[in-house]
Amino acid sequence: MLQPNGDFQVYADLAECSVDFPVDVIPTTQWPDLVLWRENPYSFFLVELTICHESNFEGSSKRKSARYADLVDSIKKKGYLCRQININIGSRGFIDVHGLNQFFRVIAFPAKRQQQVMCDIVRTVIEYSFRIWLKRNKL
16 A cells, blocks of 8 residues: 655656656656655656546546556556545535545644645636636637
């Protein structure tokens, strides 16, 4: 079973990210939004963040799970521990807390701060959804 604490290296699918996915372990062209891993034992957490309409949480999770199923299987076949975590945030600010709570446990995030982080996420999503709505006729 994967343990929810320890020193992780982090790969984020961002141009500024200076840590590379360990291609010596699993060469891949697939890049989840966030990958956390540690060496002892080799454990991988593949994290996908999706902003979608709340009515599409289930479909979004299924698509993301299917997209990375081969990568998860490849990692497991090498004898490593691996879990995919899908975090869905609704365009109106709703959070599918199942995935976010899994992520909080993996990184051992303090329970006292979780509510504030969720409020910050909701506020940011609503703000940017509103910005997109304001530009709807200009796109």
